[in-house]
Amino acid sequence: MKNFIKSNISQESLALLLTQSPVALSMLMGNDFVIQVANPQMLKLWGKESEIIGLKLIDALPELKGQKFIDILTDVKTSGITYKGYKELAYIVRNGKKEECYFDFIYAPIYNDDESEILGVSVVATETTEQVLAERKVKETEYKFETLIKESDYAVAVYTGKDHIIEMANDKILNAWGKTDAVIGKKIKEGIPELEGQPFLQILKDVYESGETYSATEDKVLLAKDGKLDTFYYNFSYKPLKNQNGEVYAILNFATDVTDLVLAKKQIQENKDKYKNLADSLPIIIWTADKDGKIDYYNKKWYDYSGFEGIDDRKNASQKILHPDDFPKAMEIWKTSQKNKSAYEIEYQFKDKTKENGYRWFLGRAIPIKDNDGEVVQWIGTCTDIDEFKQFQQQKDNFLGIASHELKTPLTSLKLYSQFLEKNLRKQQDDNNAIVALKMDEQINKLNNLINDLLDVTKIQNGKIILNHSEFNFDELVNEVVDEQQMSTSQKISLETEGIGNISGDRNRISQVMSNLINNAIKYSPESDRILITTKLLENNNVFFSVKDFGIGIPEDKKDRVFEQYYRVSGSKEHTFPGLGLGLYISSEIIKRSGGRIFVNTTEGKGSDFCFEIPKVNKPI
Amino acid sequence: MSKKIYVVDDSPAILDSVKLMLNMEGYEVDNYERGSEMFNALSTSSKPDVILMDMWLSGEDGRDICKMIKAHQDFKNIPVVIMSASRGLGDTAIESGAIDFIPKPFDLGEIVEKIRYYSEKAD
Secondary structure (H helix, E strand, C coil): CHHHHHHHHHHHHHHHHHHHCCEEEEEEEEECEEEEEEEEHHHHHCCCCHHHCCHHHHCCCCCHHHCCHHHEEEEEEHHHCCCEEEEEEEEEECCEEEEEEEEEEEEEEEECCCCCEEEEEEEEEECHEEEEEHHHHHHHHHHHHHHHHHHHHCCEEEEEECCCCEEEEEEHHHHHCCCCCHHHCCEHHCCCCHHHHHHHHHHHHHHHHHHCCCCEEEEEEEECCEEEEEEEEEEEEEEECCCCCCCCCEEEEEEEEHHHHHHHHHHHHHHHHHHHHHHCCCCCEEEEEEEEECEEECCHHHHHCCCCCCCCCHHHHHHHCCCCHHHHHHHHHHHHHHHHHEEEEEEEEEECCCCEEEEEEEEEEEEEEEEECCCEEEEEEEEEEEEHHHHHHHHHHHHCCCCHHHHHHHHHHHHHHHHHHHHHHHHHCCCHHHHHHHHHHHHHHHHHHHHHHHHHHHHHHHHCCCCEEEEEHHHHHHHHHHHHHHHHCCCEEEEECCCCHHHHECHHHHHHHHHHHCCCHHHHHCCCCCCCCCCCECCCCCCEEEEEEECCCCHHCCCHHHHCCCCCCCCCCHHHHCCCCHHHHHHHHHHHHCCCCCEEEECCCCCCEEEEEEECCCCCC | CCCCEECCCCHHHHHHHHHHHHHHHHHHHEEEEEEHHHHHHHHHHCCEEEEEEECCCCCCHHHHHHHHHHHCCCCCCCCCEEEEECCHHHHHHHCCCCCCCCCCCCCCCHHHHHHHHHHHHHH
């Protein structure tokens, strides 16, 4: 400015030059820094109009009061030393609003012609507010980015350059690597040498070169922690960071340790496989269904047996495999089971794919698995091939049928011979021997009853026991049976009856049940001297019959089992009581088929009270 | 003249005991082990007052024999009583034309009563 002023350029020319300059220029003259020149750019920077020209700087920009600029100007004017400001902050009032502005500027002294005196200060300024704010923003962003990485719940690292130098790595990723922050600044392959030979370095290279993000879930990685190489599983991504030109300069690595999850999943899968293998190795069909009964699994046996593929719904599968006669029954039992949330058991026939029109018997079972609230969460079912068992059972029933039939042939003639003998002996008035012949006949009757029991069992098994209903006098029947039974025991059979009158039912079969119950009462109360029979008509119009004895009784936990086939009360004395263990089973079946129920009230050591009730007007079942 | 009873059973012991018993009651008894043999005898011997026949006759079914008798003009009025150890088959015996069914084993009294009843009814 010194030389510039010195030359003989007119003030007007100088002013014009300054006015047209693309940079903001101003000349502040005298000790009060009167604005002698301020070009439009400077006025714009100051946010002022040209009226301020000729005013003292402090009057034109009163907001400079308290700021450092007047002092600096004074220093320059006094010392003659040029001052360069770089991105200096100034508060300027523009459009009535105080703004934070940044400037690059030069304050230079203006000398008089002989350079003996400093007349003022020239100002050249460029506004850098935008640049400063942008830089600040970048810095803030960088800070935020760094904080984000450090505070992140994820393991995060940034690798810069082609060599993937670890520029940033938060504690989580350092911890995951089993390394300290000493690895920062190192190439990744040097910082984590165990990655050599694993796919990650190649992937990083590919991401860097292609600019495309790579992400993986539950990926296996071997990392050396505490000097020991262990397997871990991570969900991670390598995201390329690009500059303004779209060139990759770094890779951002996000990672989450999912080792526990993967191991748990593996464990579950292993368990699943284990149970699947177990289920597949079993010789029975196994299926599972969801809470609504929708089948979601069949084991191998199902597919082997049926030859089906995939998972059919229950109705389709049942329709395809079941014997048409069994299908409605199976659907019904399933419906009931589902409604009651209860287990079921059913015997039905499955199509045998190896034989045309062939079927095999299966035992189907299902149980509901319930949660703590008793709600069904799953159904588990099995189908067991019982065809051979059924055949065996059939053979056994056939055999029993034939055997009892065959046994009856000699029994018939034996009975006739004994009766013939008795009759002849009576004729000859040999009463003593006649009684012996009569006793023989009684024993033949007992033998016949045993054979009939065997025959009845086979009939029950085959569903062939048929009741022949007729109307008869119940009281007469009770008296008849009691009289007959009284003849064979020394125990006093007493009778408490209400007149019941005529009922409808199978007289012979009901008589058989009464005889069975009384016989049992006699048999199981050898120490007692009395038996009590009660009959009455209940409010529901059922006929009630009970036989009370004062004998050995039945343990509480076994009392419902006494009606099962072949069941005999267990215990040390079991073998001392005669019988096949069929009487109560047969009686129970007869009562059930008569539409009634049979039950026992009993106390071990005190005796039992066997009861049945049947509808007075009976409808055969 | 005493009543004549044909007894058909594949068991000689039953034939023997029934005969013994019925003879004692004053009946004349002809025994046959085969149903077909008895059916032939109907044409060749004097007709019985009652036929007492077992159901299972070693290859023959007493009910079939009964049907043959009932289908024959000359014999259809002869009462046939079928006996069997298969108690449940009584209905089928009646269906084949038998007048009654007696489950085995039976009491002497029962059989005598039935034979007397049907033989006198035939008169």
